[in-house]
Each structure stands twice: as structure tokens, then as C-alpha cells.
Amino acid sequence: MTDKKILVSASILGCDLANIESEIKRLEKAKVDYIHFDVMDGVFVDNISFGLPVLKSAKTKTDMPFDVHLMITDPEKYISEFAKCGADIITFHSEATNDIKKCIELCKKHGCKAGLSIKPNTPASEVFEYLELLDMVLVMTVEPGFGGQGFLSFTLEKIREIRQKADELGLDIDIQVDGGITDKTCGEVKKNGANILVAGTYLFKADDMSKAVKSLK
Numbered sequence: 332m333t334d335k336k337i338l339v340s341a342s343i344l345g346c347d348l349a350n351i352e353s354e355i356k357r358l359e360k361a362k363v364d365y366i367h368f369d370v371m372d373g374v375f376v377d378n379i380s381f382g383l384p385v386l387k388s389a390k391t392k393t394d395m396p397f398d399v400h401l402m403i404t405d406p407e408k409y410i411s412e413f414a415k416c417g418a419d420i421i422t423f424h425s426e427a428t429n430d431i432k433k434c435i436e437l438c439k440k441h442g443c444k445a446g447l448s449i450k451p452n453t454p455a456s457e458v459f460e461y462l463e464l465l466d467m468v469l470v471m472t473v474e475p476g477f478g479g480q481g482f483l484s485f486t487l488e489k490i491r492e493i494r495q496k497a498d499e500l501g502l503d504i505d506i507q508v509d510g511g512i513t514d515k516t517c518g519e520v521k522k523n524g525a526n527i528l529v530a531g532t533y534l535f536k537a538d539d540m541s542k543a544v545k546s547l548k
Contacts, residue, residue: 335526337548340365340398340507343389344380345531351385352392354535361540365398365420367509367529370413372403375427376476383409383416390417398529400448400509402475403427407434414441422446422469422507425457435464446507450475451483455492462502467527468493472520473510482511487523494524514546 341363346354358366368386373379390397399418403409406423407430413421421443423434431447438445447458448469458468470490473480490506497504508520509529517528528547537543 338364340367342367342531387416455489467505
């Protein structure tokens with residue numbers, strides 16, 4: 332459905348965090364396109380991950396773009412700080428804020444691309460009115476919060492709906508998918524319009540990360 336270049340964003344939630352610098356070097360060698368940085372606050376999702384100090388430190392170790400996924404309540408309070416610490420793309424959840432437009436404006440104001448994410452049970456139509464303001468939409472293909480979950484196939488319809496709406500509006504927007512993405516599930520998400528694939532467990536547990544990246548592309 333889309334002829335956009337397929338990109339791979341590696342979720343470092345799945346890496347050996349005690350050796351994050353060497354893990355980033357592995358990603359560079361494997362020709363991953365983005366580093367996906369999952370920020371969880373234990374409130375919006377039932378897990379806590381990492382935040383500003385880790386991003387700031389990791390940013391000094393690579394020139395790769397950082398694709399920051401805020402799974403936190405009231406993201407508008409933190410967008411400027413994540414931008415200062417090195418985010419290149421900031422994605423926040425529609426379910427986590429009462430002012431989506433303000434969050435988009437803050438991302439742009441601080442020089443970042445703006446992404447809007449929806450959980451598996453949030454309808455695709457939730458993002459339609461913001462498509463012309465966004466650089467990316469992230470469709471969660473698992474319930475956010477924990478890595479290693481199985482892909483939810485019913486989310487494919489939402490990917491397709493968002494791509495169709497973007498095409499109707501003549502928008503060259505990125506659609507990212509996150510959750511259960513492997514060589515077995517990537518074909519369907521791409522066929523339905525996704526062009527940025529987030530993978531964590533699949534990449535970091537692979538015997539050959541470079542081959543794993545190629546298999547997604």
C-alpha cells in the first residue's frame with residue numbers, strides 16, 4: 332500500500348542495558364536506522380523503564396537518530412527536556428494527554444519530529460484530525476508496557492485505515508508499528524501501509540543481527 336522506504340527502529344528495551352554502549356555499536360554495525368527509546372512511567376503503563384539521564388548519556392555514543400516513545404501521562408510536561416537530551420523524534424500517546432495539538436506544537440518548537448501513538452484498542456479515527464500536523468503515527472501492535480509480547484493481528488486494519496486516510500489527504504506520513512514485530516509478522520504490517528518497524532527482542536536475541544534487520548526490510 333505504500334512505496335515508502337522501509338526503516339528499522341531498534342528498541343533498546345530489549346538490549347543488555349549494562350552494556351548499552353556496545354549494544355549501540357552492534358546496532359550501527361547491523362545498519363539499523365533508528366534507536367527506539369521506550370520511556371515508561373509506571374502510571375500510563377504498568378512498567379518503569381528509563382528516562383532523561385539515560386537518553387542524554389546514550390546520545391553521546393552515537394550519531395544514530397533517537398526515536399523516543401513517551402509512554403507517560405501528561406507528556407507535554409516533559410517534551411522539551413527530552414528534546415534537549417537528544418530526541419530526534421518524539422512520539423506521545425493520544426490516550427495520555429488532553430491537548431494533542433499542544434504536544435505536537437511542543438515537539439516542533441524544540442526541533443523534533445512529532446509522532447502520535449495509539450494503543451491496540453484505540454480506533455484509528457482518533458488520529459485522523461491530526462494527520463496534517465504529524466510526521467508519524469505509531470500503531471501499537473501489542474499492549475504497551477512490556478517487551479517480548481505476541482503480535483495482535485487485529486491491529487492490521489488500523490494500519491490500513493490510517494494509511495488510506497493519509498493517502499486521501501495526500502500526506503507522505505510515516506506509519507510506525509511496535510510490538511511482536513519479527514520476520515513472520517513484518518510482511519503483513521508492510522502490506523497494510525507501515526514503513527517503520529520497531530523491533531527489540533527479535534533483533535537483540537538474533538544470532539546474526541544484520542540478517543535480522545535485512546529480514547524486516
